[in-house]
Ligand code: SF4
């Protein structure tokens with residue numbers, strides 16, 4: 001089986017207080033069957049053999065469901081493939097001797113930890129500010145006990161697919177978290193279970209988003225284009241409707 | 249719990265206000281353009297024409313006009329303030345730029361018009377100041393004889409301002425025509441993203457409608473810009 005050589009330019013940064021820079025690596029023996037992250041594993045093995053520090057990158061599920069593989073690949077969050085996370089990108093999309101630039105998510109609200117790893121806990125705090133419902137614990141109700149229209153359940157499900165990866169923030173020229181927050185707000189607003197906290201949810205989540213230092217939305221819709229779950233900016237429009245209802 | 253001030257304090261509130269003021273300003277542009285259309289029909293050598301009479305009619309509204317002007321100024325200033333505030337916050341939200349950055353295309357509306365809103369906006373702001381200064385407060389504003397005429401309004405001999413004379417004279421200068429046309433092209437770009445964006449900001453969007461409204465908004469923006477820029481060219485070549 002023939003293998004490729006890939007020229008990587010990877011962002012290396014020791015920590016938030018040390019300036020980082022792009023470092024060139026030549027990765028030999030890359031198979032087209034490798035995922036993008038496996039190519040990084042391969043690079044790291046080579047680096048460790050040489051006694052160098054491996055490139056720090058976040059990953060967990062490696063199948064597009066955990067949202068931890070944050071990488072801006074050649075200027076695009078999660079790389080050039082539509083509707084997938086970086087871990088689902090395979091090296092067969094590249095050619096021998098291709099040069100690929102890899103950078104971390106860049107946003108004040110996602111502080112740098114090391115190399116390609118940033119701290120996305122701002123999302124957790126937005127979620128905690130209002131992304132929950134009140135239910136009694138105990139016996140689970142029957143699935144059909146609460147009627148939900150087909151349209152609402154479909155759209156709420158689309159929004160609930162958000163994996164909290166942060167690509168929307170990374171790709172937004174303003175580093176806005178509107179798609180993430182919009183998906184959460186709109187998902188609950190469409191379901192009967194979300195009605196109790198409906199008004200305070202949107203106000204609190206929007207305020208938390210502000211406090212975390214995310215930018216304003218300018219309706220570039222770049223977020224929808226890079227979202228691995230292809231969540232529509234309709235959710236952002238719905239968040240604004242919810243906000244207007246809540247404050248009037 | 250809520251006041252206009254809290255809306256300035258978060259991104260969703262700012263976006264809604266930007267959208268509301270933007271739509272109001274677009275509405276004003278359409279009314280302004282309708283007024284300008286009379287300029288296509290008049291004889292510039294005769295001060296008693298539809299354009300001057302329309303201007304006089306507005307002037308005669310007196311207090312009502314002043315209230316409307318103050319309202320318009322407030323809307324304009326809020327819109328400009330928010331645009332600048334959004335831009336400054338964006339710089340704080342991502343202080344370190346990507347070494348490489350590329351739009352994904354597809355659903356993205358990133359392009360020349362959306363990326364240059366702050367630039368086209370600031371140029372339009374400067375233009376508007378100079379435009380109001382040149383026409384509204386220009387020759388004839390304080391009743392200079394050369395730019396006023398006595399005409400019969402509703403059976404009474406009335407002194408009205410000959411604004412069409414100023415318009416006709418202004419656009420004899422090719423520099424003025426070129427600058428004006430250039431600014432109107434920028435207005436077209438500002439509206440191309442702005443009209444659609446305002447509707448999205450007010451939540452008046454859904455997945456199926458977006459492509460249709462995006463297209464209609466673009467056409468509307470371009471038509472408004474063309475409406476405004478045809479006039480100086482026409483005056484330059486015909487008057
Ligand atoms: S909205 Fe999409 S891009 Fe944003 S965090 Fe959720 S899955 Fe990721």
Ligand code: FES
Pocket residue numbers: 058059060061062063064065066067068069085086087088
């Ligand atoms: S590693 Fe889990 S989504 Fe990529």
